Amino acid sequence: xxxxxxxxxxxxxxxxxxxxxxxxxxxxxxxxxxxxxxxxxxxxxxxxxxxxxxxxxxxxxxxxxxxxxxxxxxxxxxxxxxxxxxxxxxx
Numbered sequence: 553x554x555x556x557x558x559x560x561x562x563x564x565x566x567x568x569x570x571x572x573x574x575x576x577x578x579x580x581x582x583x584x585x586x587x588x589x590x591x592x593x594x595x596x597x598x599x600x601x602x603x604x605x606x607x608x609x610x611x612x613x614x615x616x617x618x619x620x621x622x623x624x625x626x627x628x629x630x631x632x633x634x635x636x637x638x639x640x641x642x643x
Contacts, residue, residue, distance in 0.1 A: 559589050566582070
């Protein structure tokens with residue numbers, strides 16, 4: 553899901569921030585940063601932008617249908633609650 557190159561770049565940038573006295577540990581720290589980033593990111597429950605956009609569209613369509621159904625139900629309720637003038641005038 554995550555671009556390995558992006559993780560490599562972040563790990564490299566983190567390793568580059570180490571003080572110059574740690575230059576002998578730089579490669580090891582870069583690998584450690586890479587592992588930590590991969591582990592942390594893999595634990596997140598994320599979706600791709602494409603998956604998000606698809607679900608956003610589905611939700612919009614569902615919302616439209618729900619609003620239409622709510623309108624129909626409201627109209628039906630209104631009709632049911634109206635006095636039955638025609639029925640009472642024939643008696």
